Amino acid sequence: MTTITEAAIEADPIVPIIRITRDFAATPEQVFRAHTDPALFTQWVGPNGMVTTIDHWDARSGGSWRYTAQHGDGSDGMQFAFRGCFHEVRTDRIVQTFTWEGQPDRVALETLSLEDLGDGRTRLHVQSLCDSFEDRDAWLRSGMEVGVNDGYAKLDELLARGRI
Amino acid sequence: MTDQLSKVFSALADPTRRDMVARLAVGDATVGELAAPYNVSLQAVSKHLKVLEQAGLVTRGREAQRRPVHLEAEVFDLMTKWIERYRRQAEERYQRLDAVLAAMNQSDTTTENPRSTAQEETAS
Numbered sequence: 346m347t348t349i350t351e352a353a354i355e356a357d358p359i360v361p362i363i364r365i366t367r368d369f370a371a372t373p374e375q376v377f378r379a380h381t382d383p384a385l386f387t388q389w390v391g392p393n394g395m396v397t398t399i400d401h402w403d404a405r406s407g408g409s410w411r412y413t414a415q416h417g418d419g420s421d422g423m424q425f426a427f428r429g430c431f432h433e434v435r436t437d438r439i440v441q442t443f444t445w446e447g448q449p450d451r452v453a454l455e456t457l458s459l460e461d462l463g464d465g466r467t468r469l470h471v472q473s474l475c476d477s478f479e480d481r482d483a484w485l486r487s488g489m490e491v492g493v494n495d496g497y498a499k500l501d502e503l504l505a506r507g508r509i
Numbered sequence: 510m511t512d513q514l515s516k517v518f519s520a521l522a523d524p525t526r527r528d529m530v531a532r533l534a535v536g537d538a539t540v541g542e543l544a545a546p547y548n549v550s551l552q553a554v555s556k557h558l559k560v561l562e563q564a565g566l567v568t569r570g571r572e573a574q575r576r577p578v579h580l581e582a583e584v585f586d587l588m589t590k591w592i593e594r595y596r597r598q599a600e601e602r603y604q605r606l607d608a609v610l611a612a613m614n615q616s617d618t619t620t621e622n623p624r625s626t627a628q629e630e631t632a633s
Contacts, residue, residue, distance in 0.1 A: 351600055352596055352599045352600040352603055353596075354592060354595065354596035354599065356592050358521065358527055359524065359527075361522075363595070365596070365599050367599075367600075367603045369603075369606065369607065369610055370607070370610065370611070370614075371610035371611075371613065371614060375610055375613050375614070375617075376606075376610065378613070379606055379609050379610060379613065385609055385613070388605065388608075388609045389602060389603075389605035389606040389608070389609050390602065391598075391601065391602045391605060392598060392601075392602070393598070393601050469603075477522075478518050478519060478521070478522035479518065479519060481518070482518040482519075484595070485591050485592060485595045486591065
């Protein structure tokens with residue numbers, strides 16, 4: 346089986362879905378724990394350079410969650426709150442709603458499945474179903490904005506160091 | 510720029526227009542040629558074309574009669590870049606997850622280790 350070491354993405358042309366697939370050198374149980382244990386989750390969820398604080402977290406079927414992501418100490422006012430419900434939490438599958446509180450009417454449905462590849466390897470499939478193409482569009486664009494900012498920050502750094 | 514990309518996405522939200530775009534990726538075509546596979550009027554096809562044109566996805570040739578429709582490939586490239594940035598952001602996130610999982614692997618091993626060390630000591 347081929348290894349998907351880098352995240353693979355697919356934007357479905359028929360339905361407003363984004364699919365991401367990625368392999369991990371860990372058991373499904375560990376990947377599951379990294380998604381449901383808040384202390385582990387906040388260590389990686391990002392985005393880059395953002396600090397995530399959990400306000401509420403009940404990773405059970407029928408439970409809910411809310412977290413805030415902010416830049417550094419939050420003094421620049423860059424703060425984003427996200428929330429949703431855990432529709433189903435199973436060791437091989439997590440189904441949840443996801444919304445950014447800045448756009449509360451745009452609720453996405455996320456389905457995560459954990460495929461056991463054996464030998465302590467796991468393939469993660471993430472499907473995000475947005476409520477319209479415009480909404481998916483906005484998510485992809487937000488990725489671009491952050492990506493562009495990160496890119497510029499790195500460029501600034503290189504310029505400052507006289508590498509370019 | 511952002512406006513244009515939003516227009517591109519909403520233009521492509523329609524299955525007939527996506528089909529027309531797929532057809533145009535092969536080569537330029539006239540309105541009549543584009544209408545042929547569908548059970549719709551030339552007028553309906555012209556309406557779809559207008560949406561694609563406004564999104565900057567297609568342009569119309571100047572030849573008076575034929576006015577062939579041409580797909581603007583650069584607009585697609587922009588969209589591809591957009592998706593690629595989103596993908597890279599996800600990849601960054603998952604590289605952080607790799608590190609978290611590696612640390613979990615280690616602590617899982619260390620919690621198992623004292624037991625096995627103890628067993629070895631008992632054995633020797």
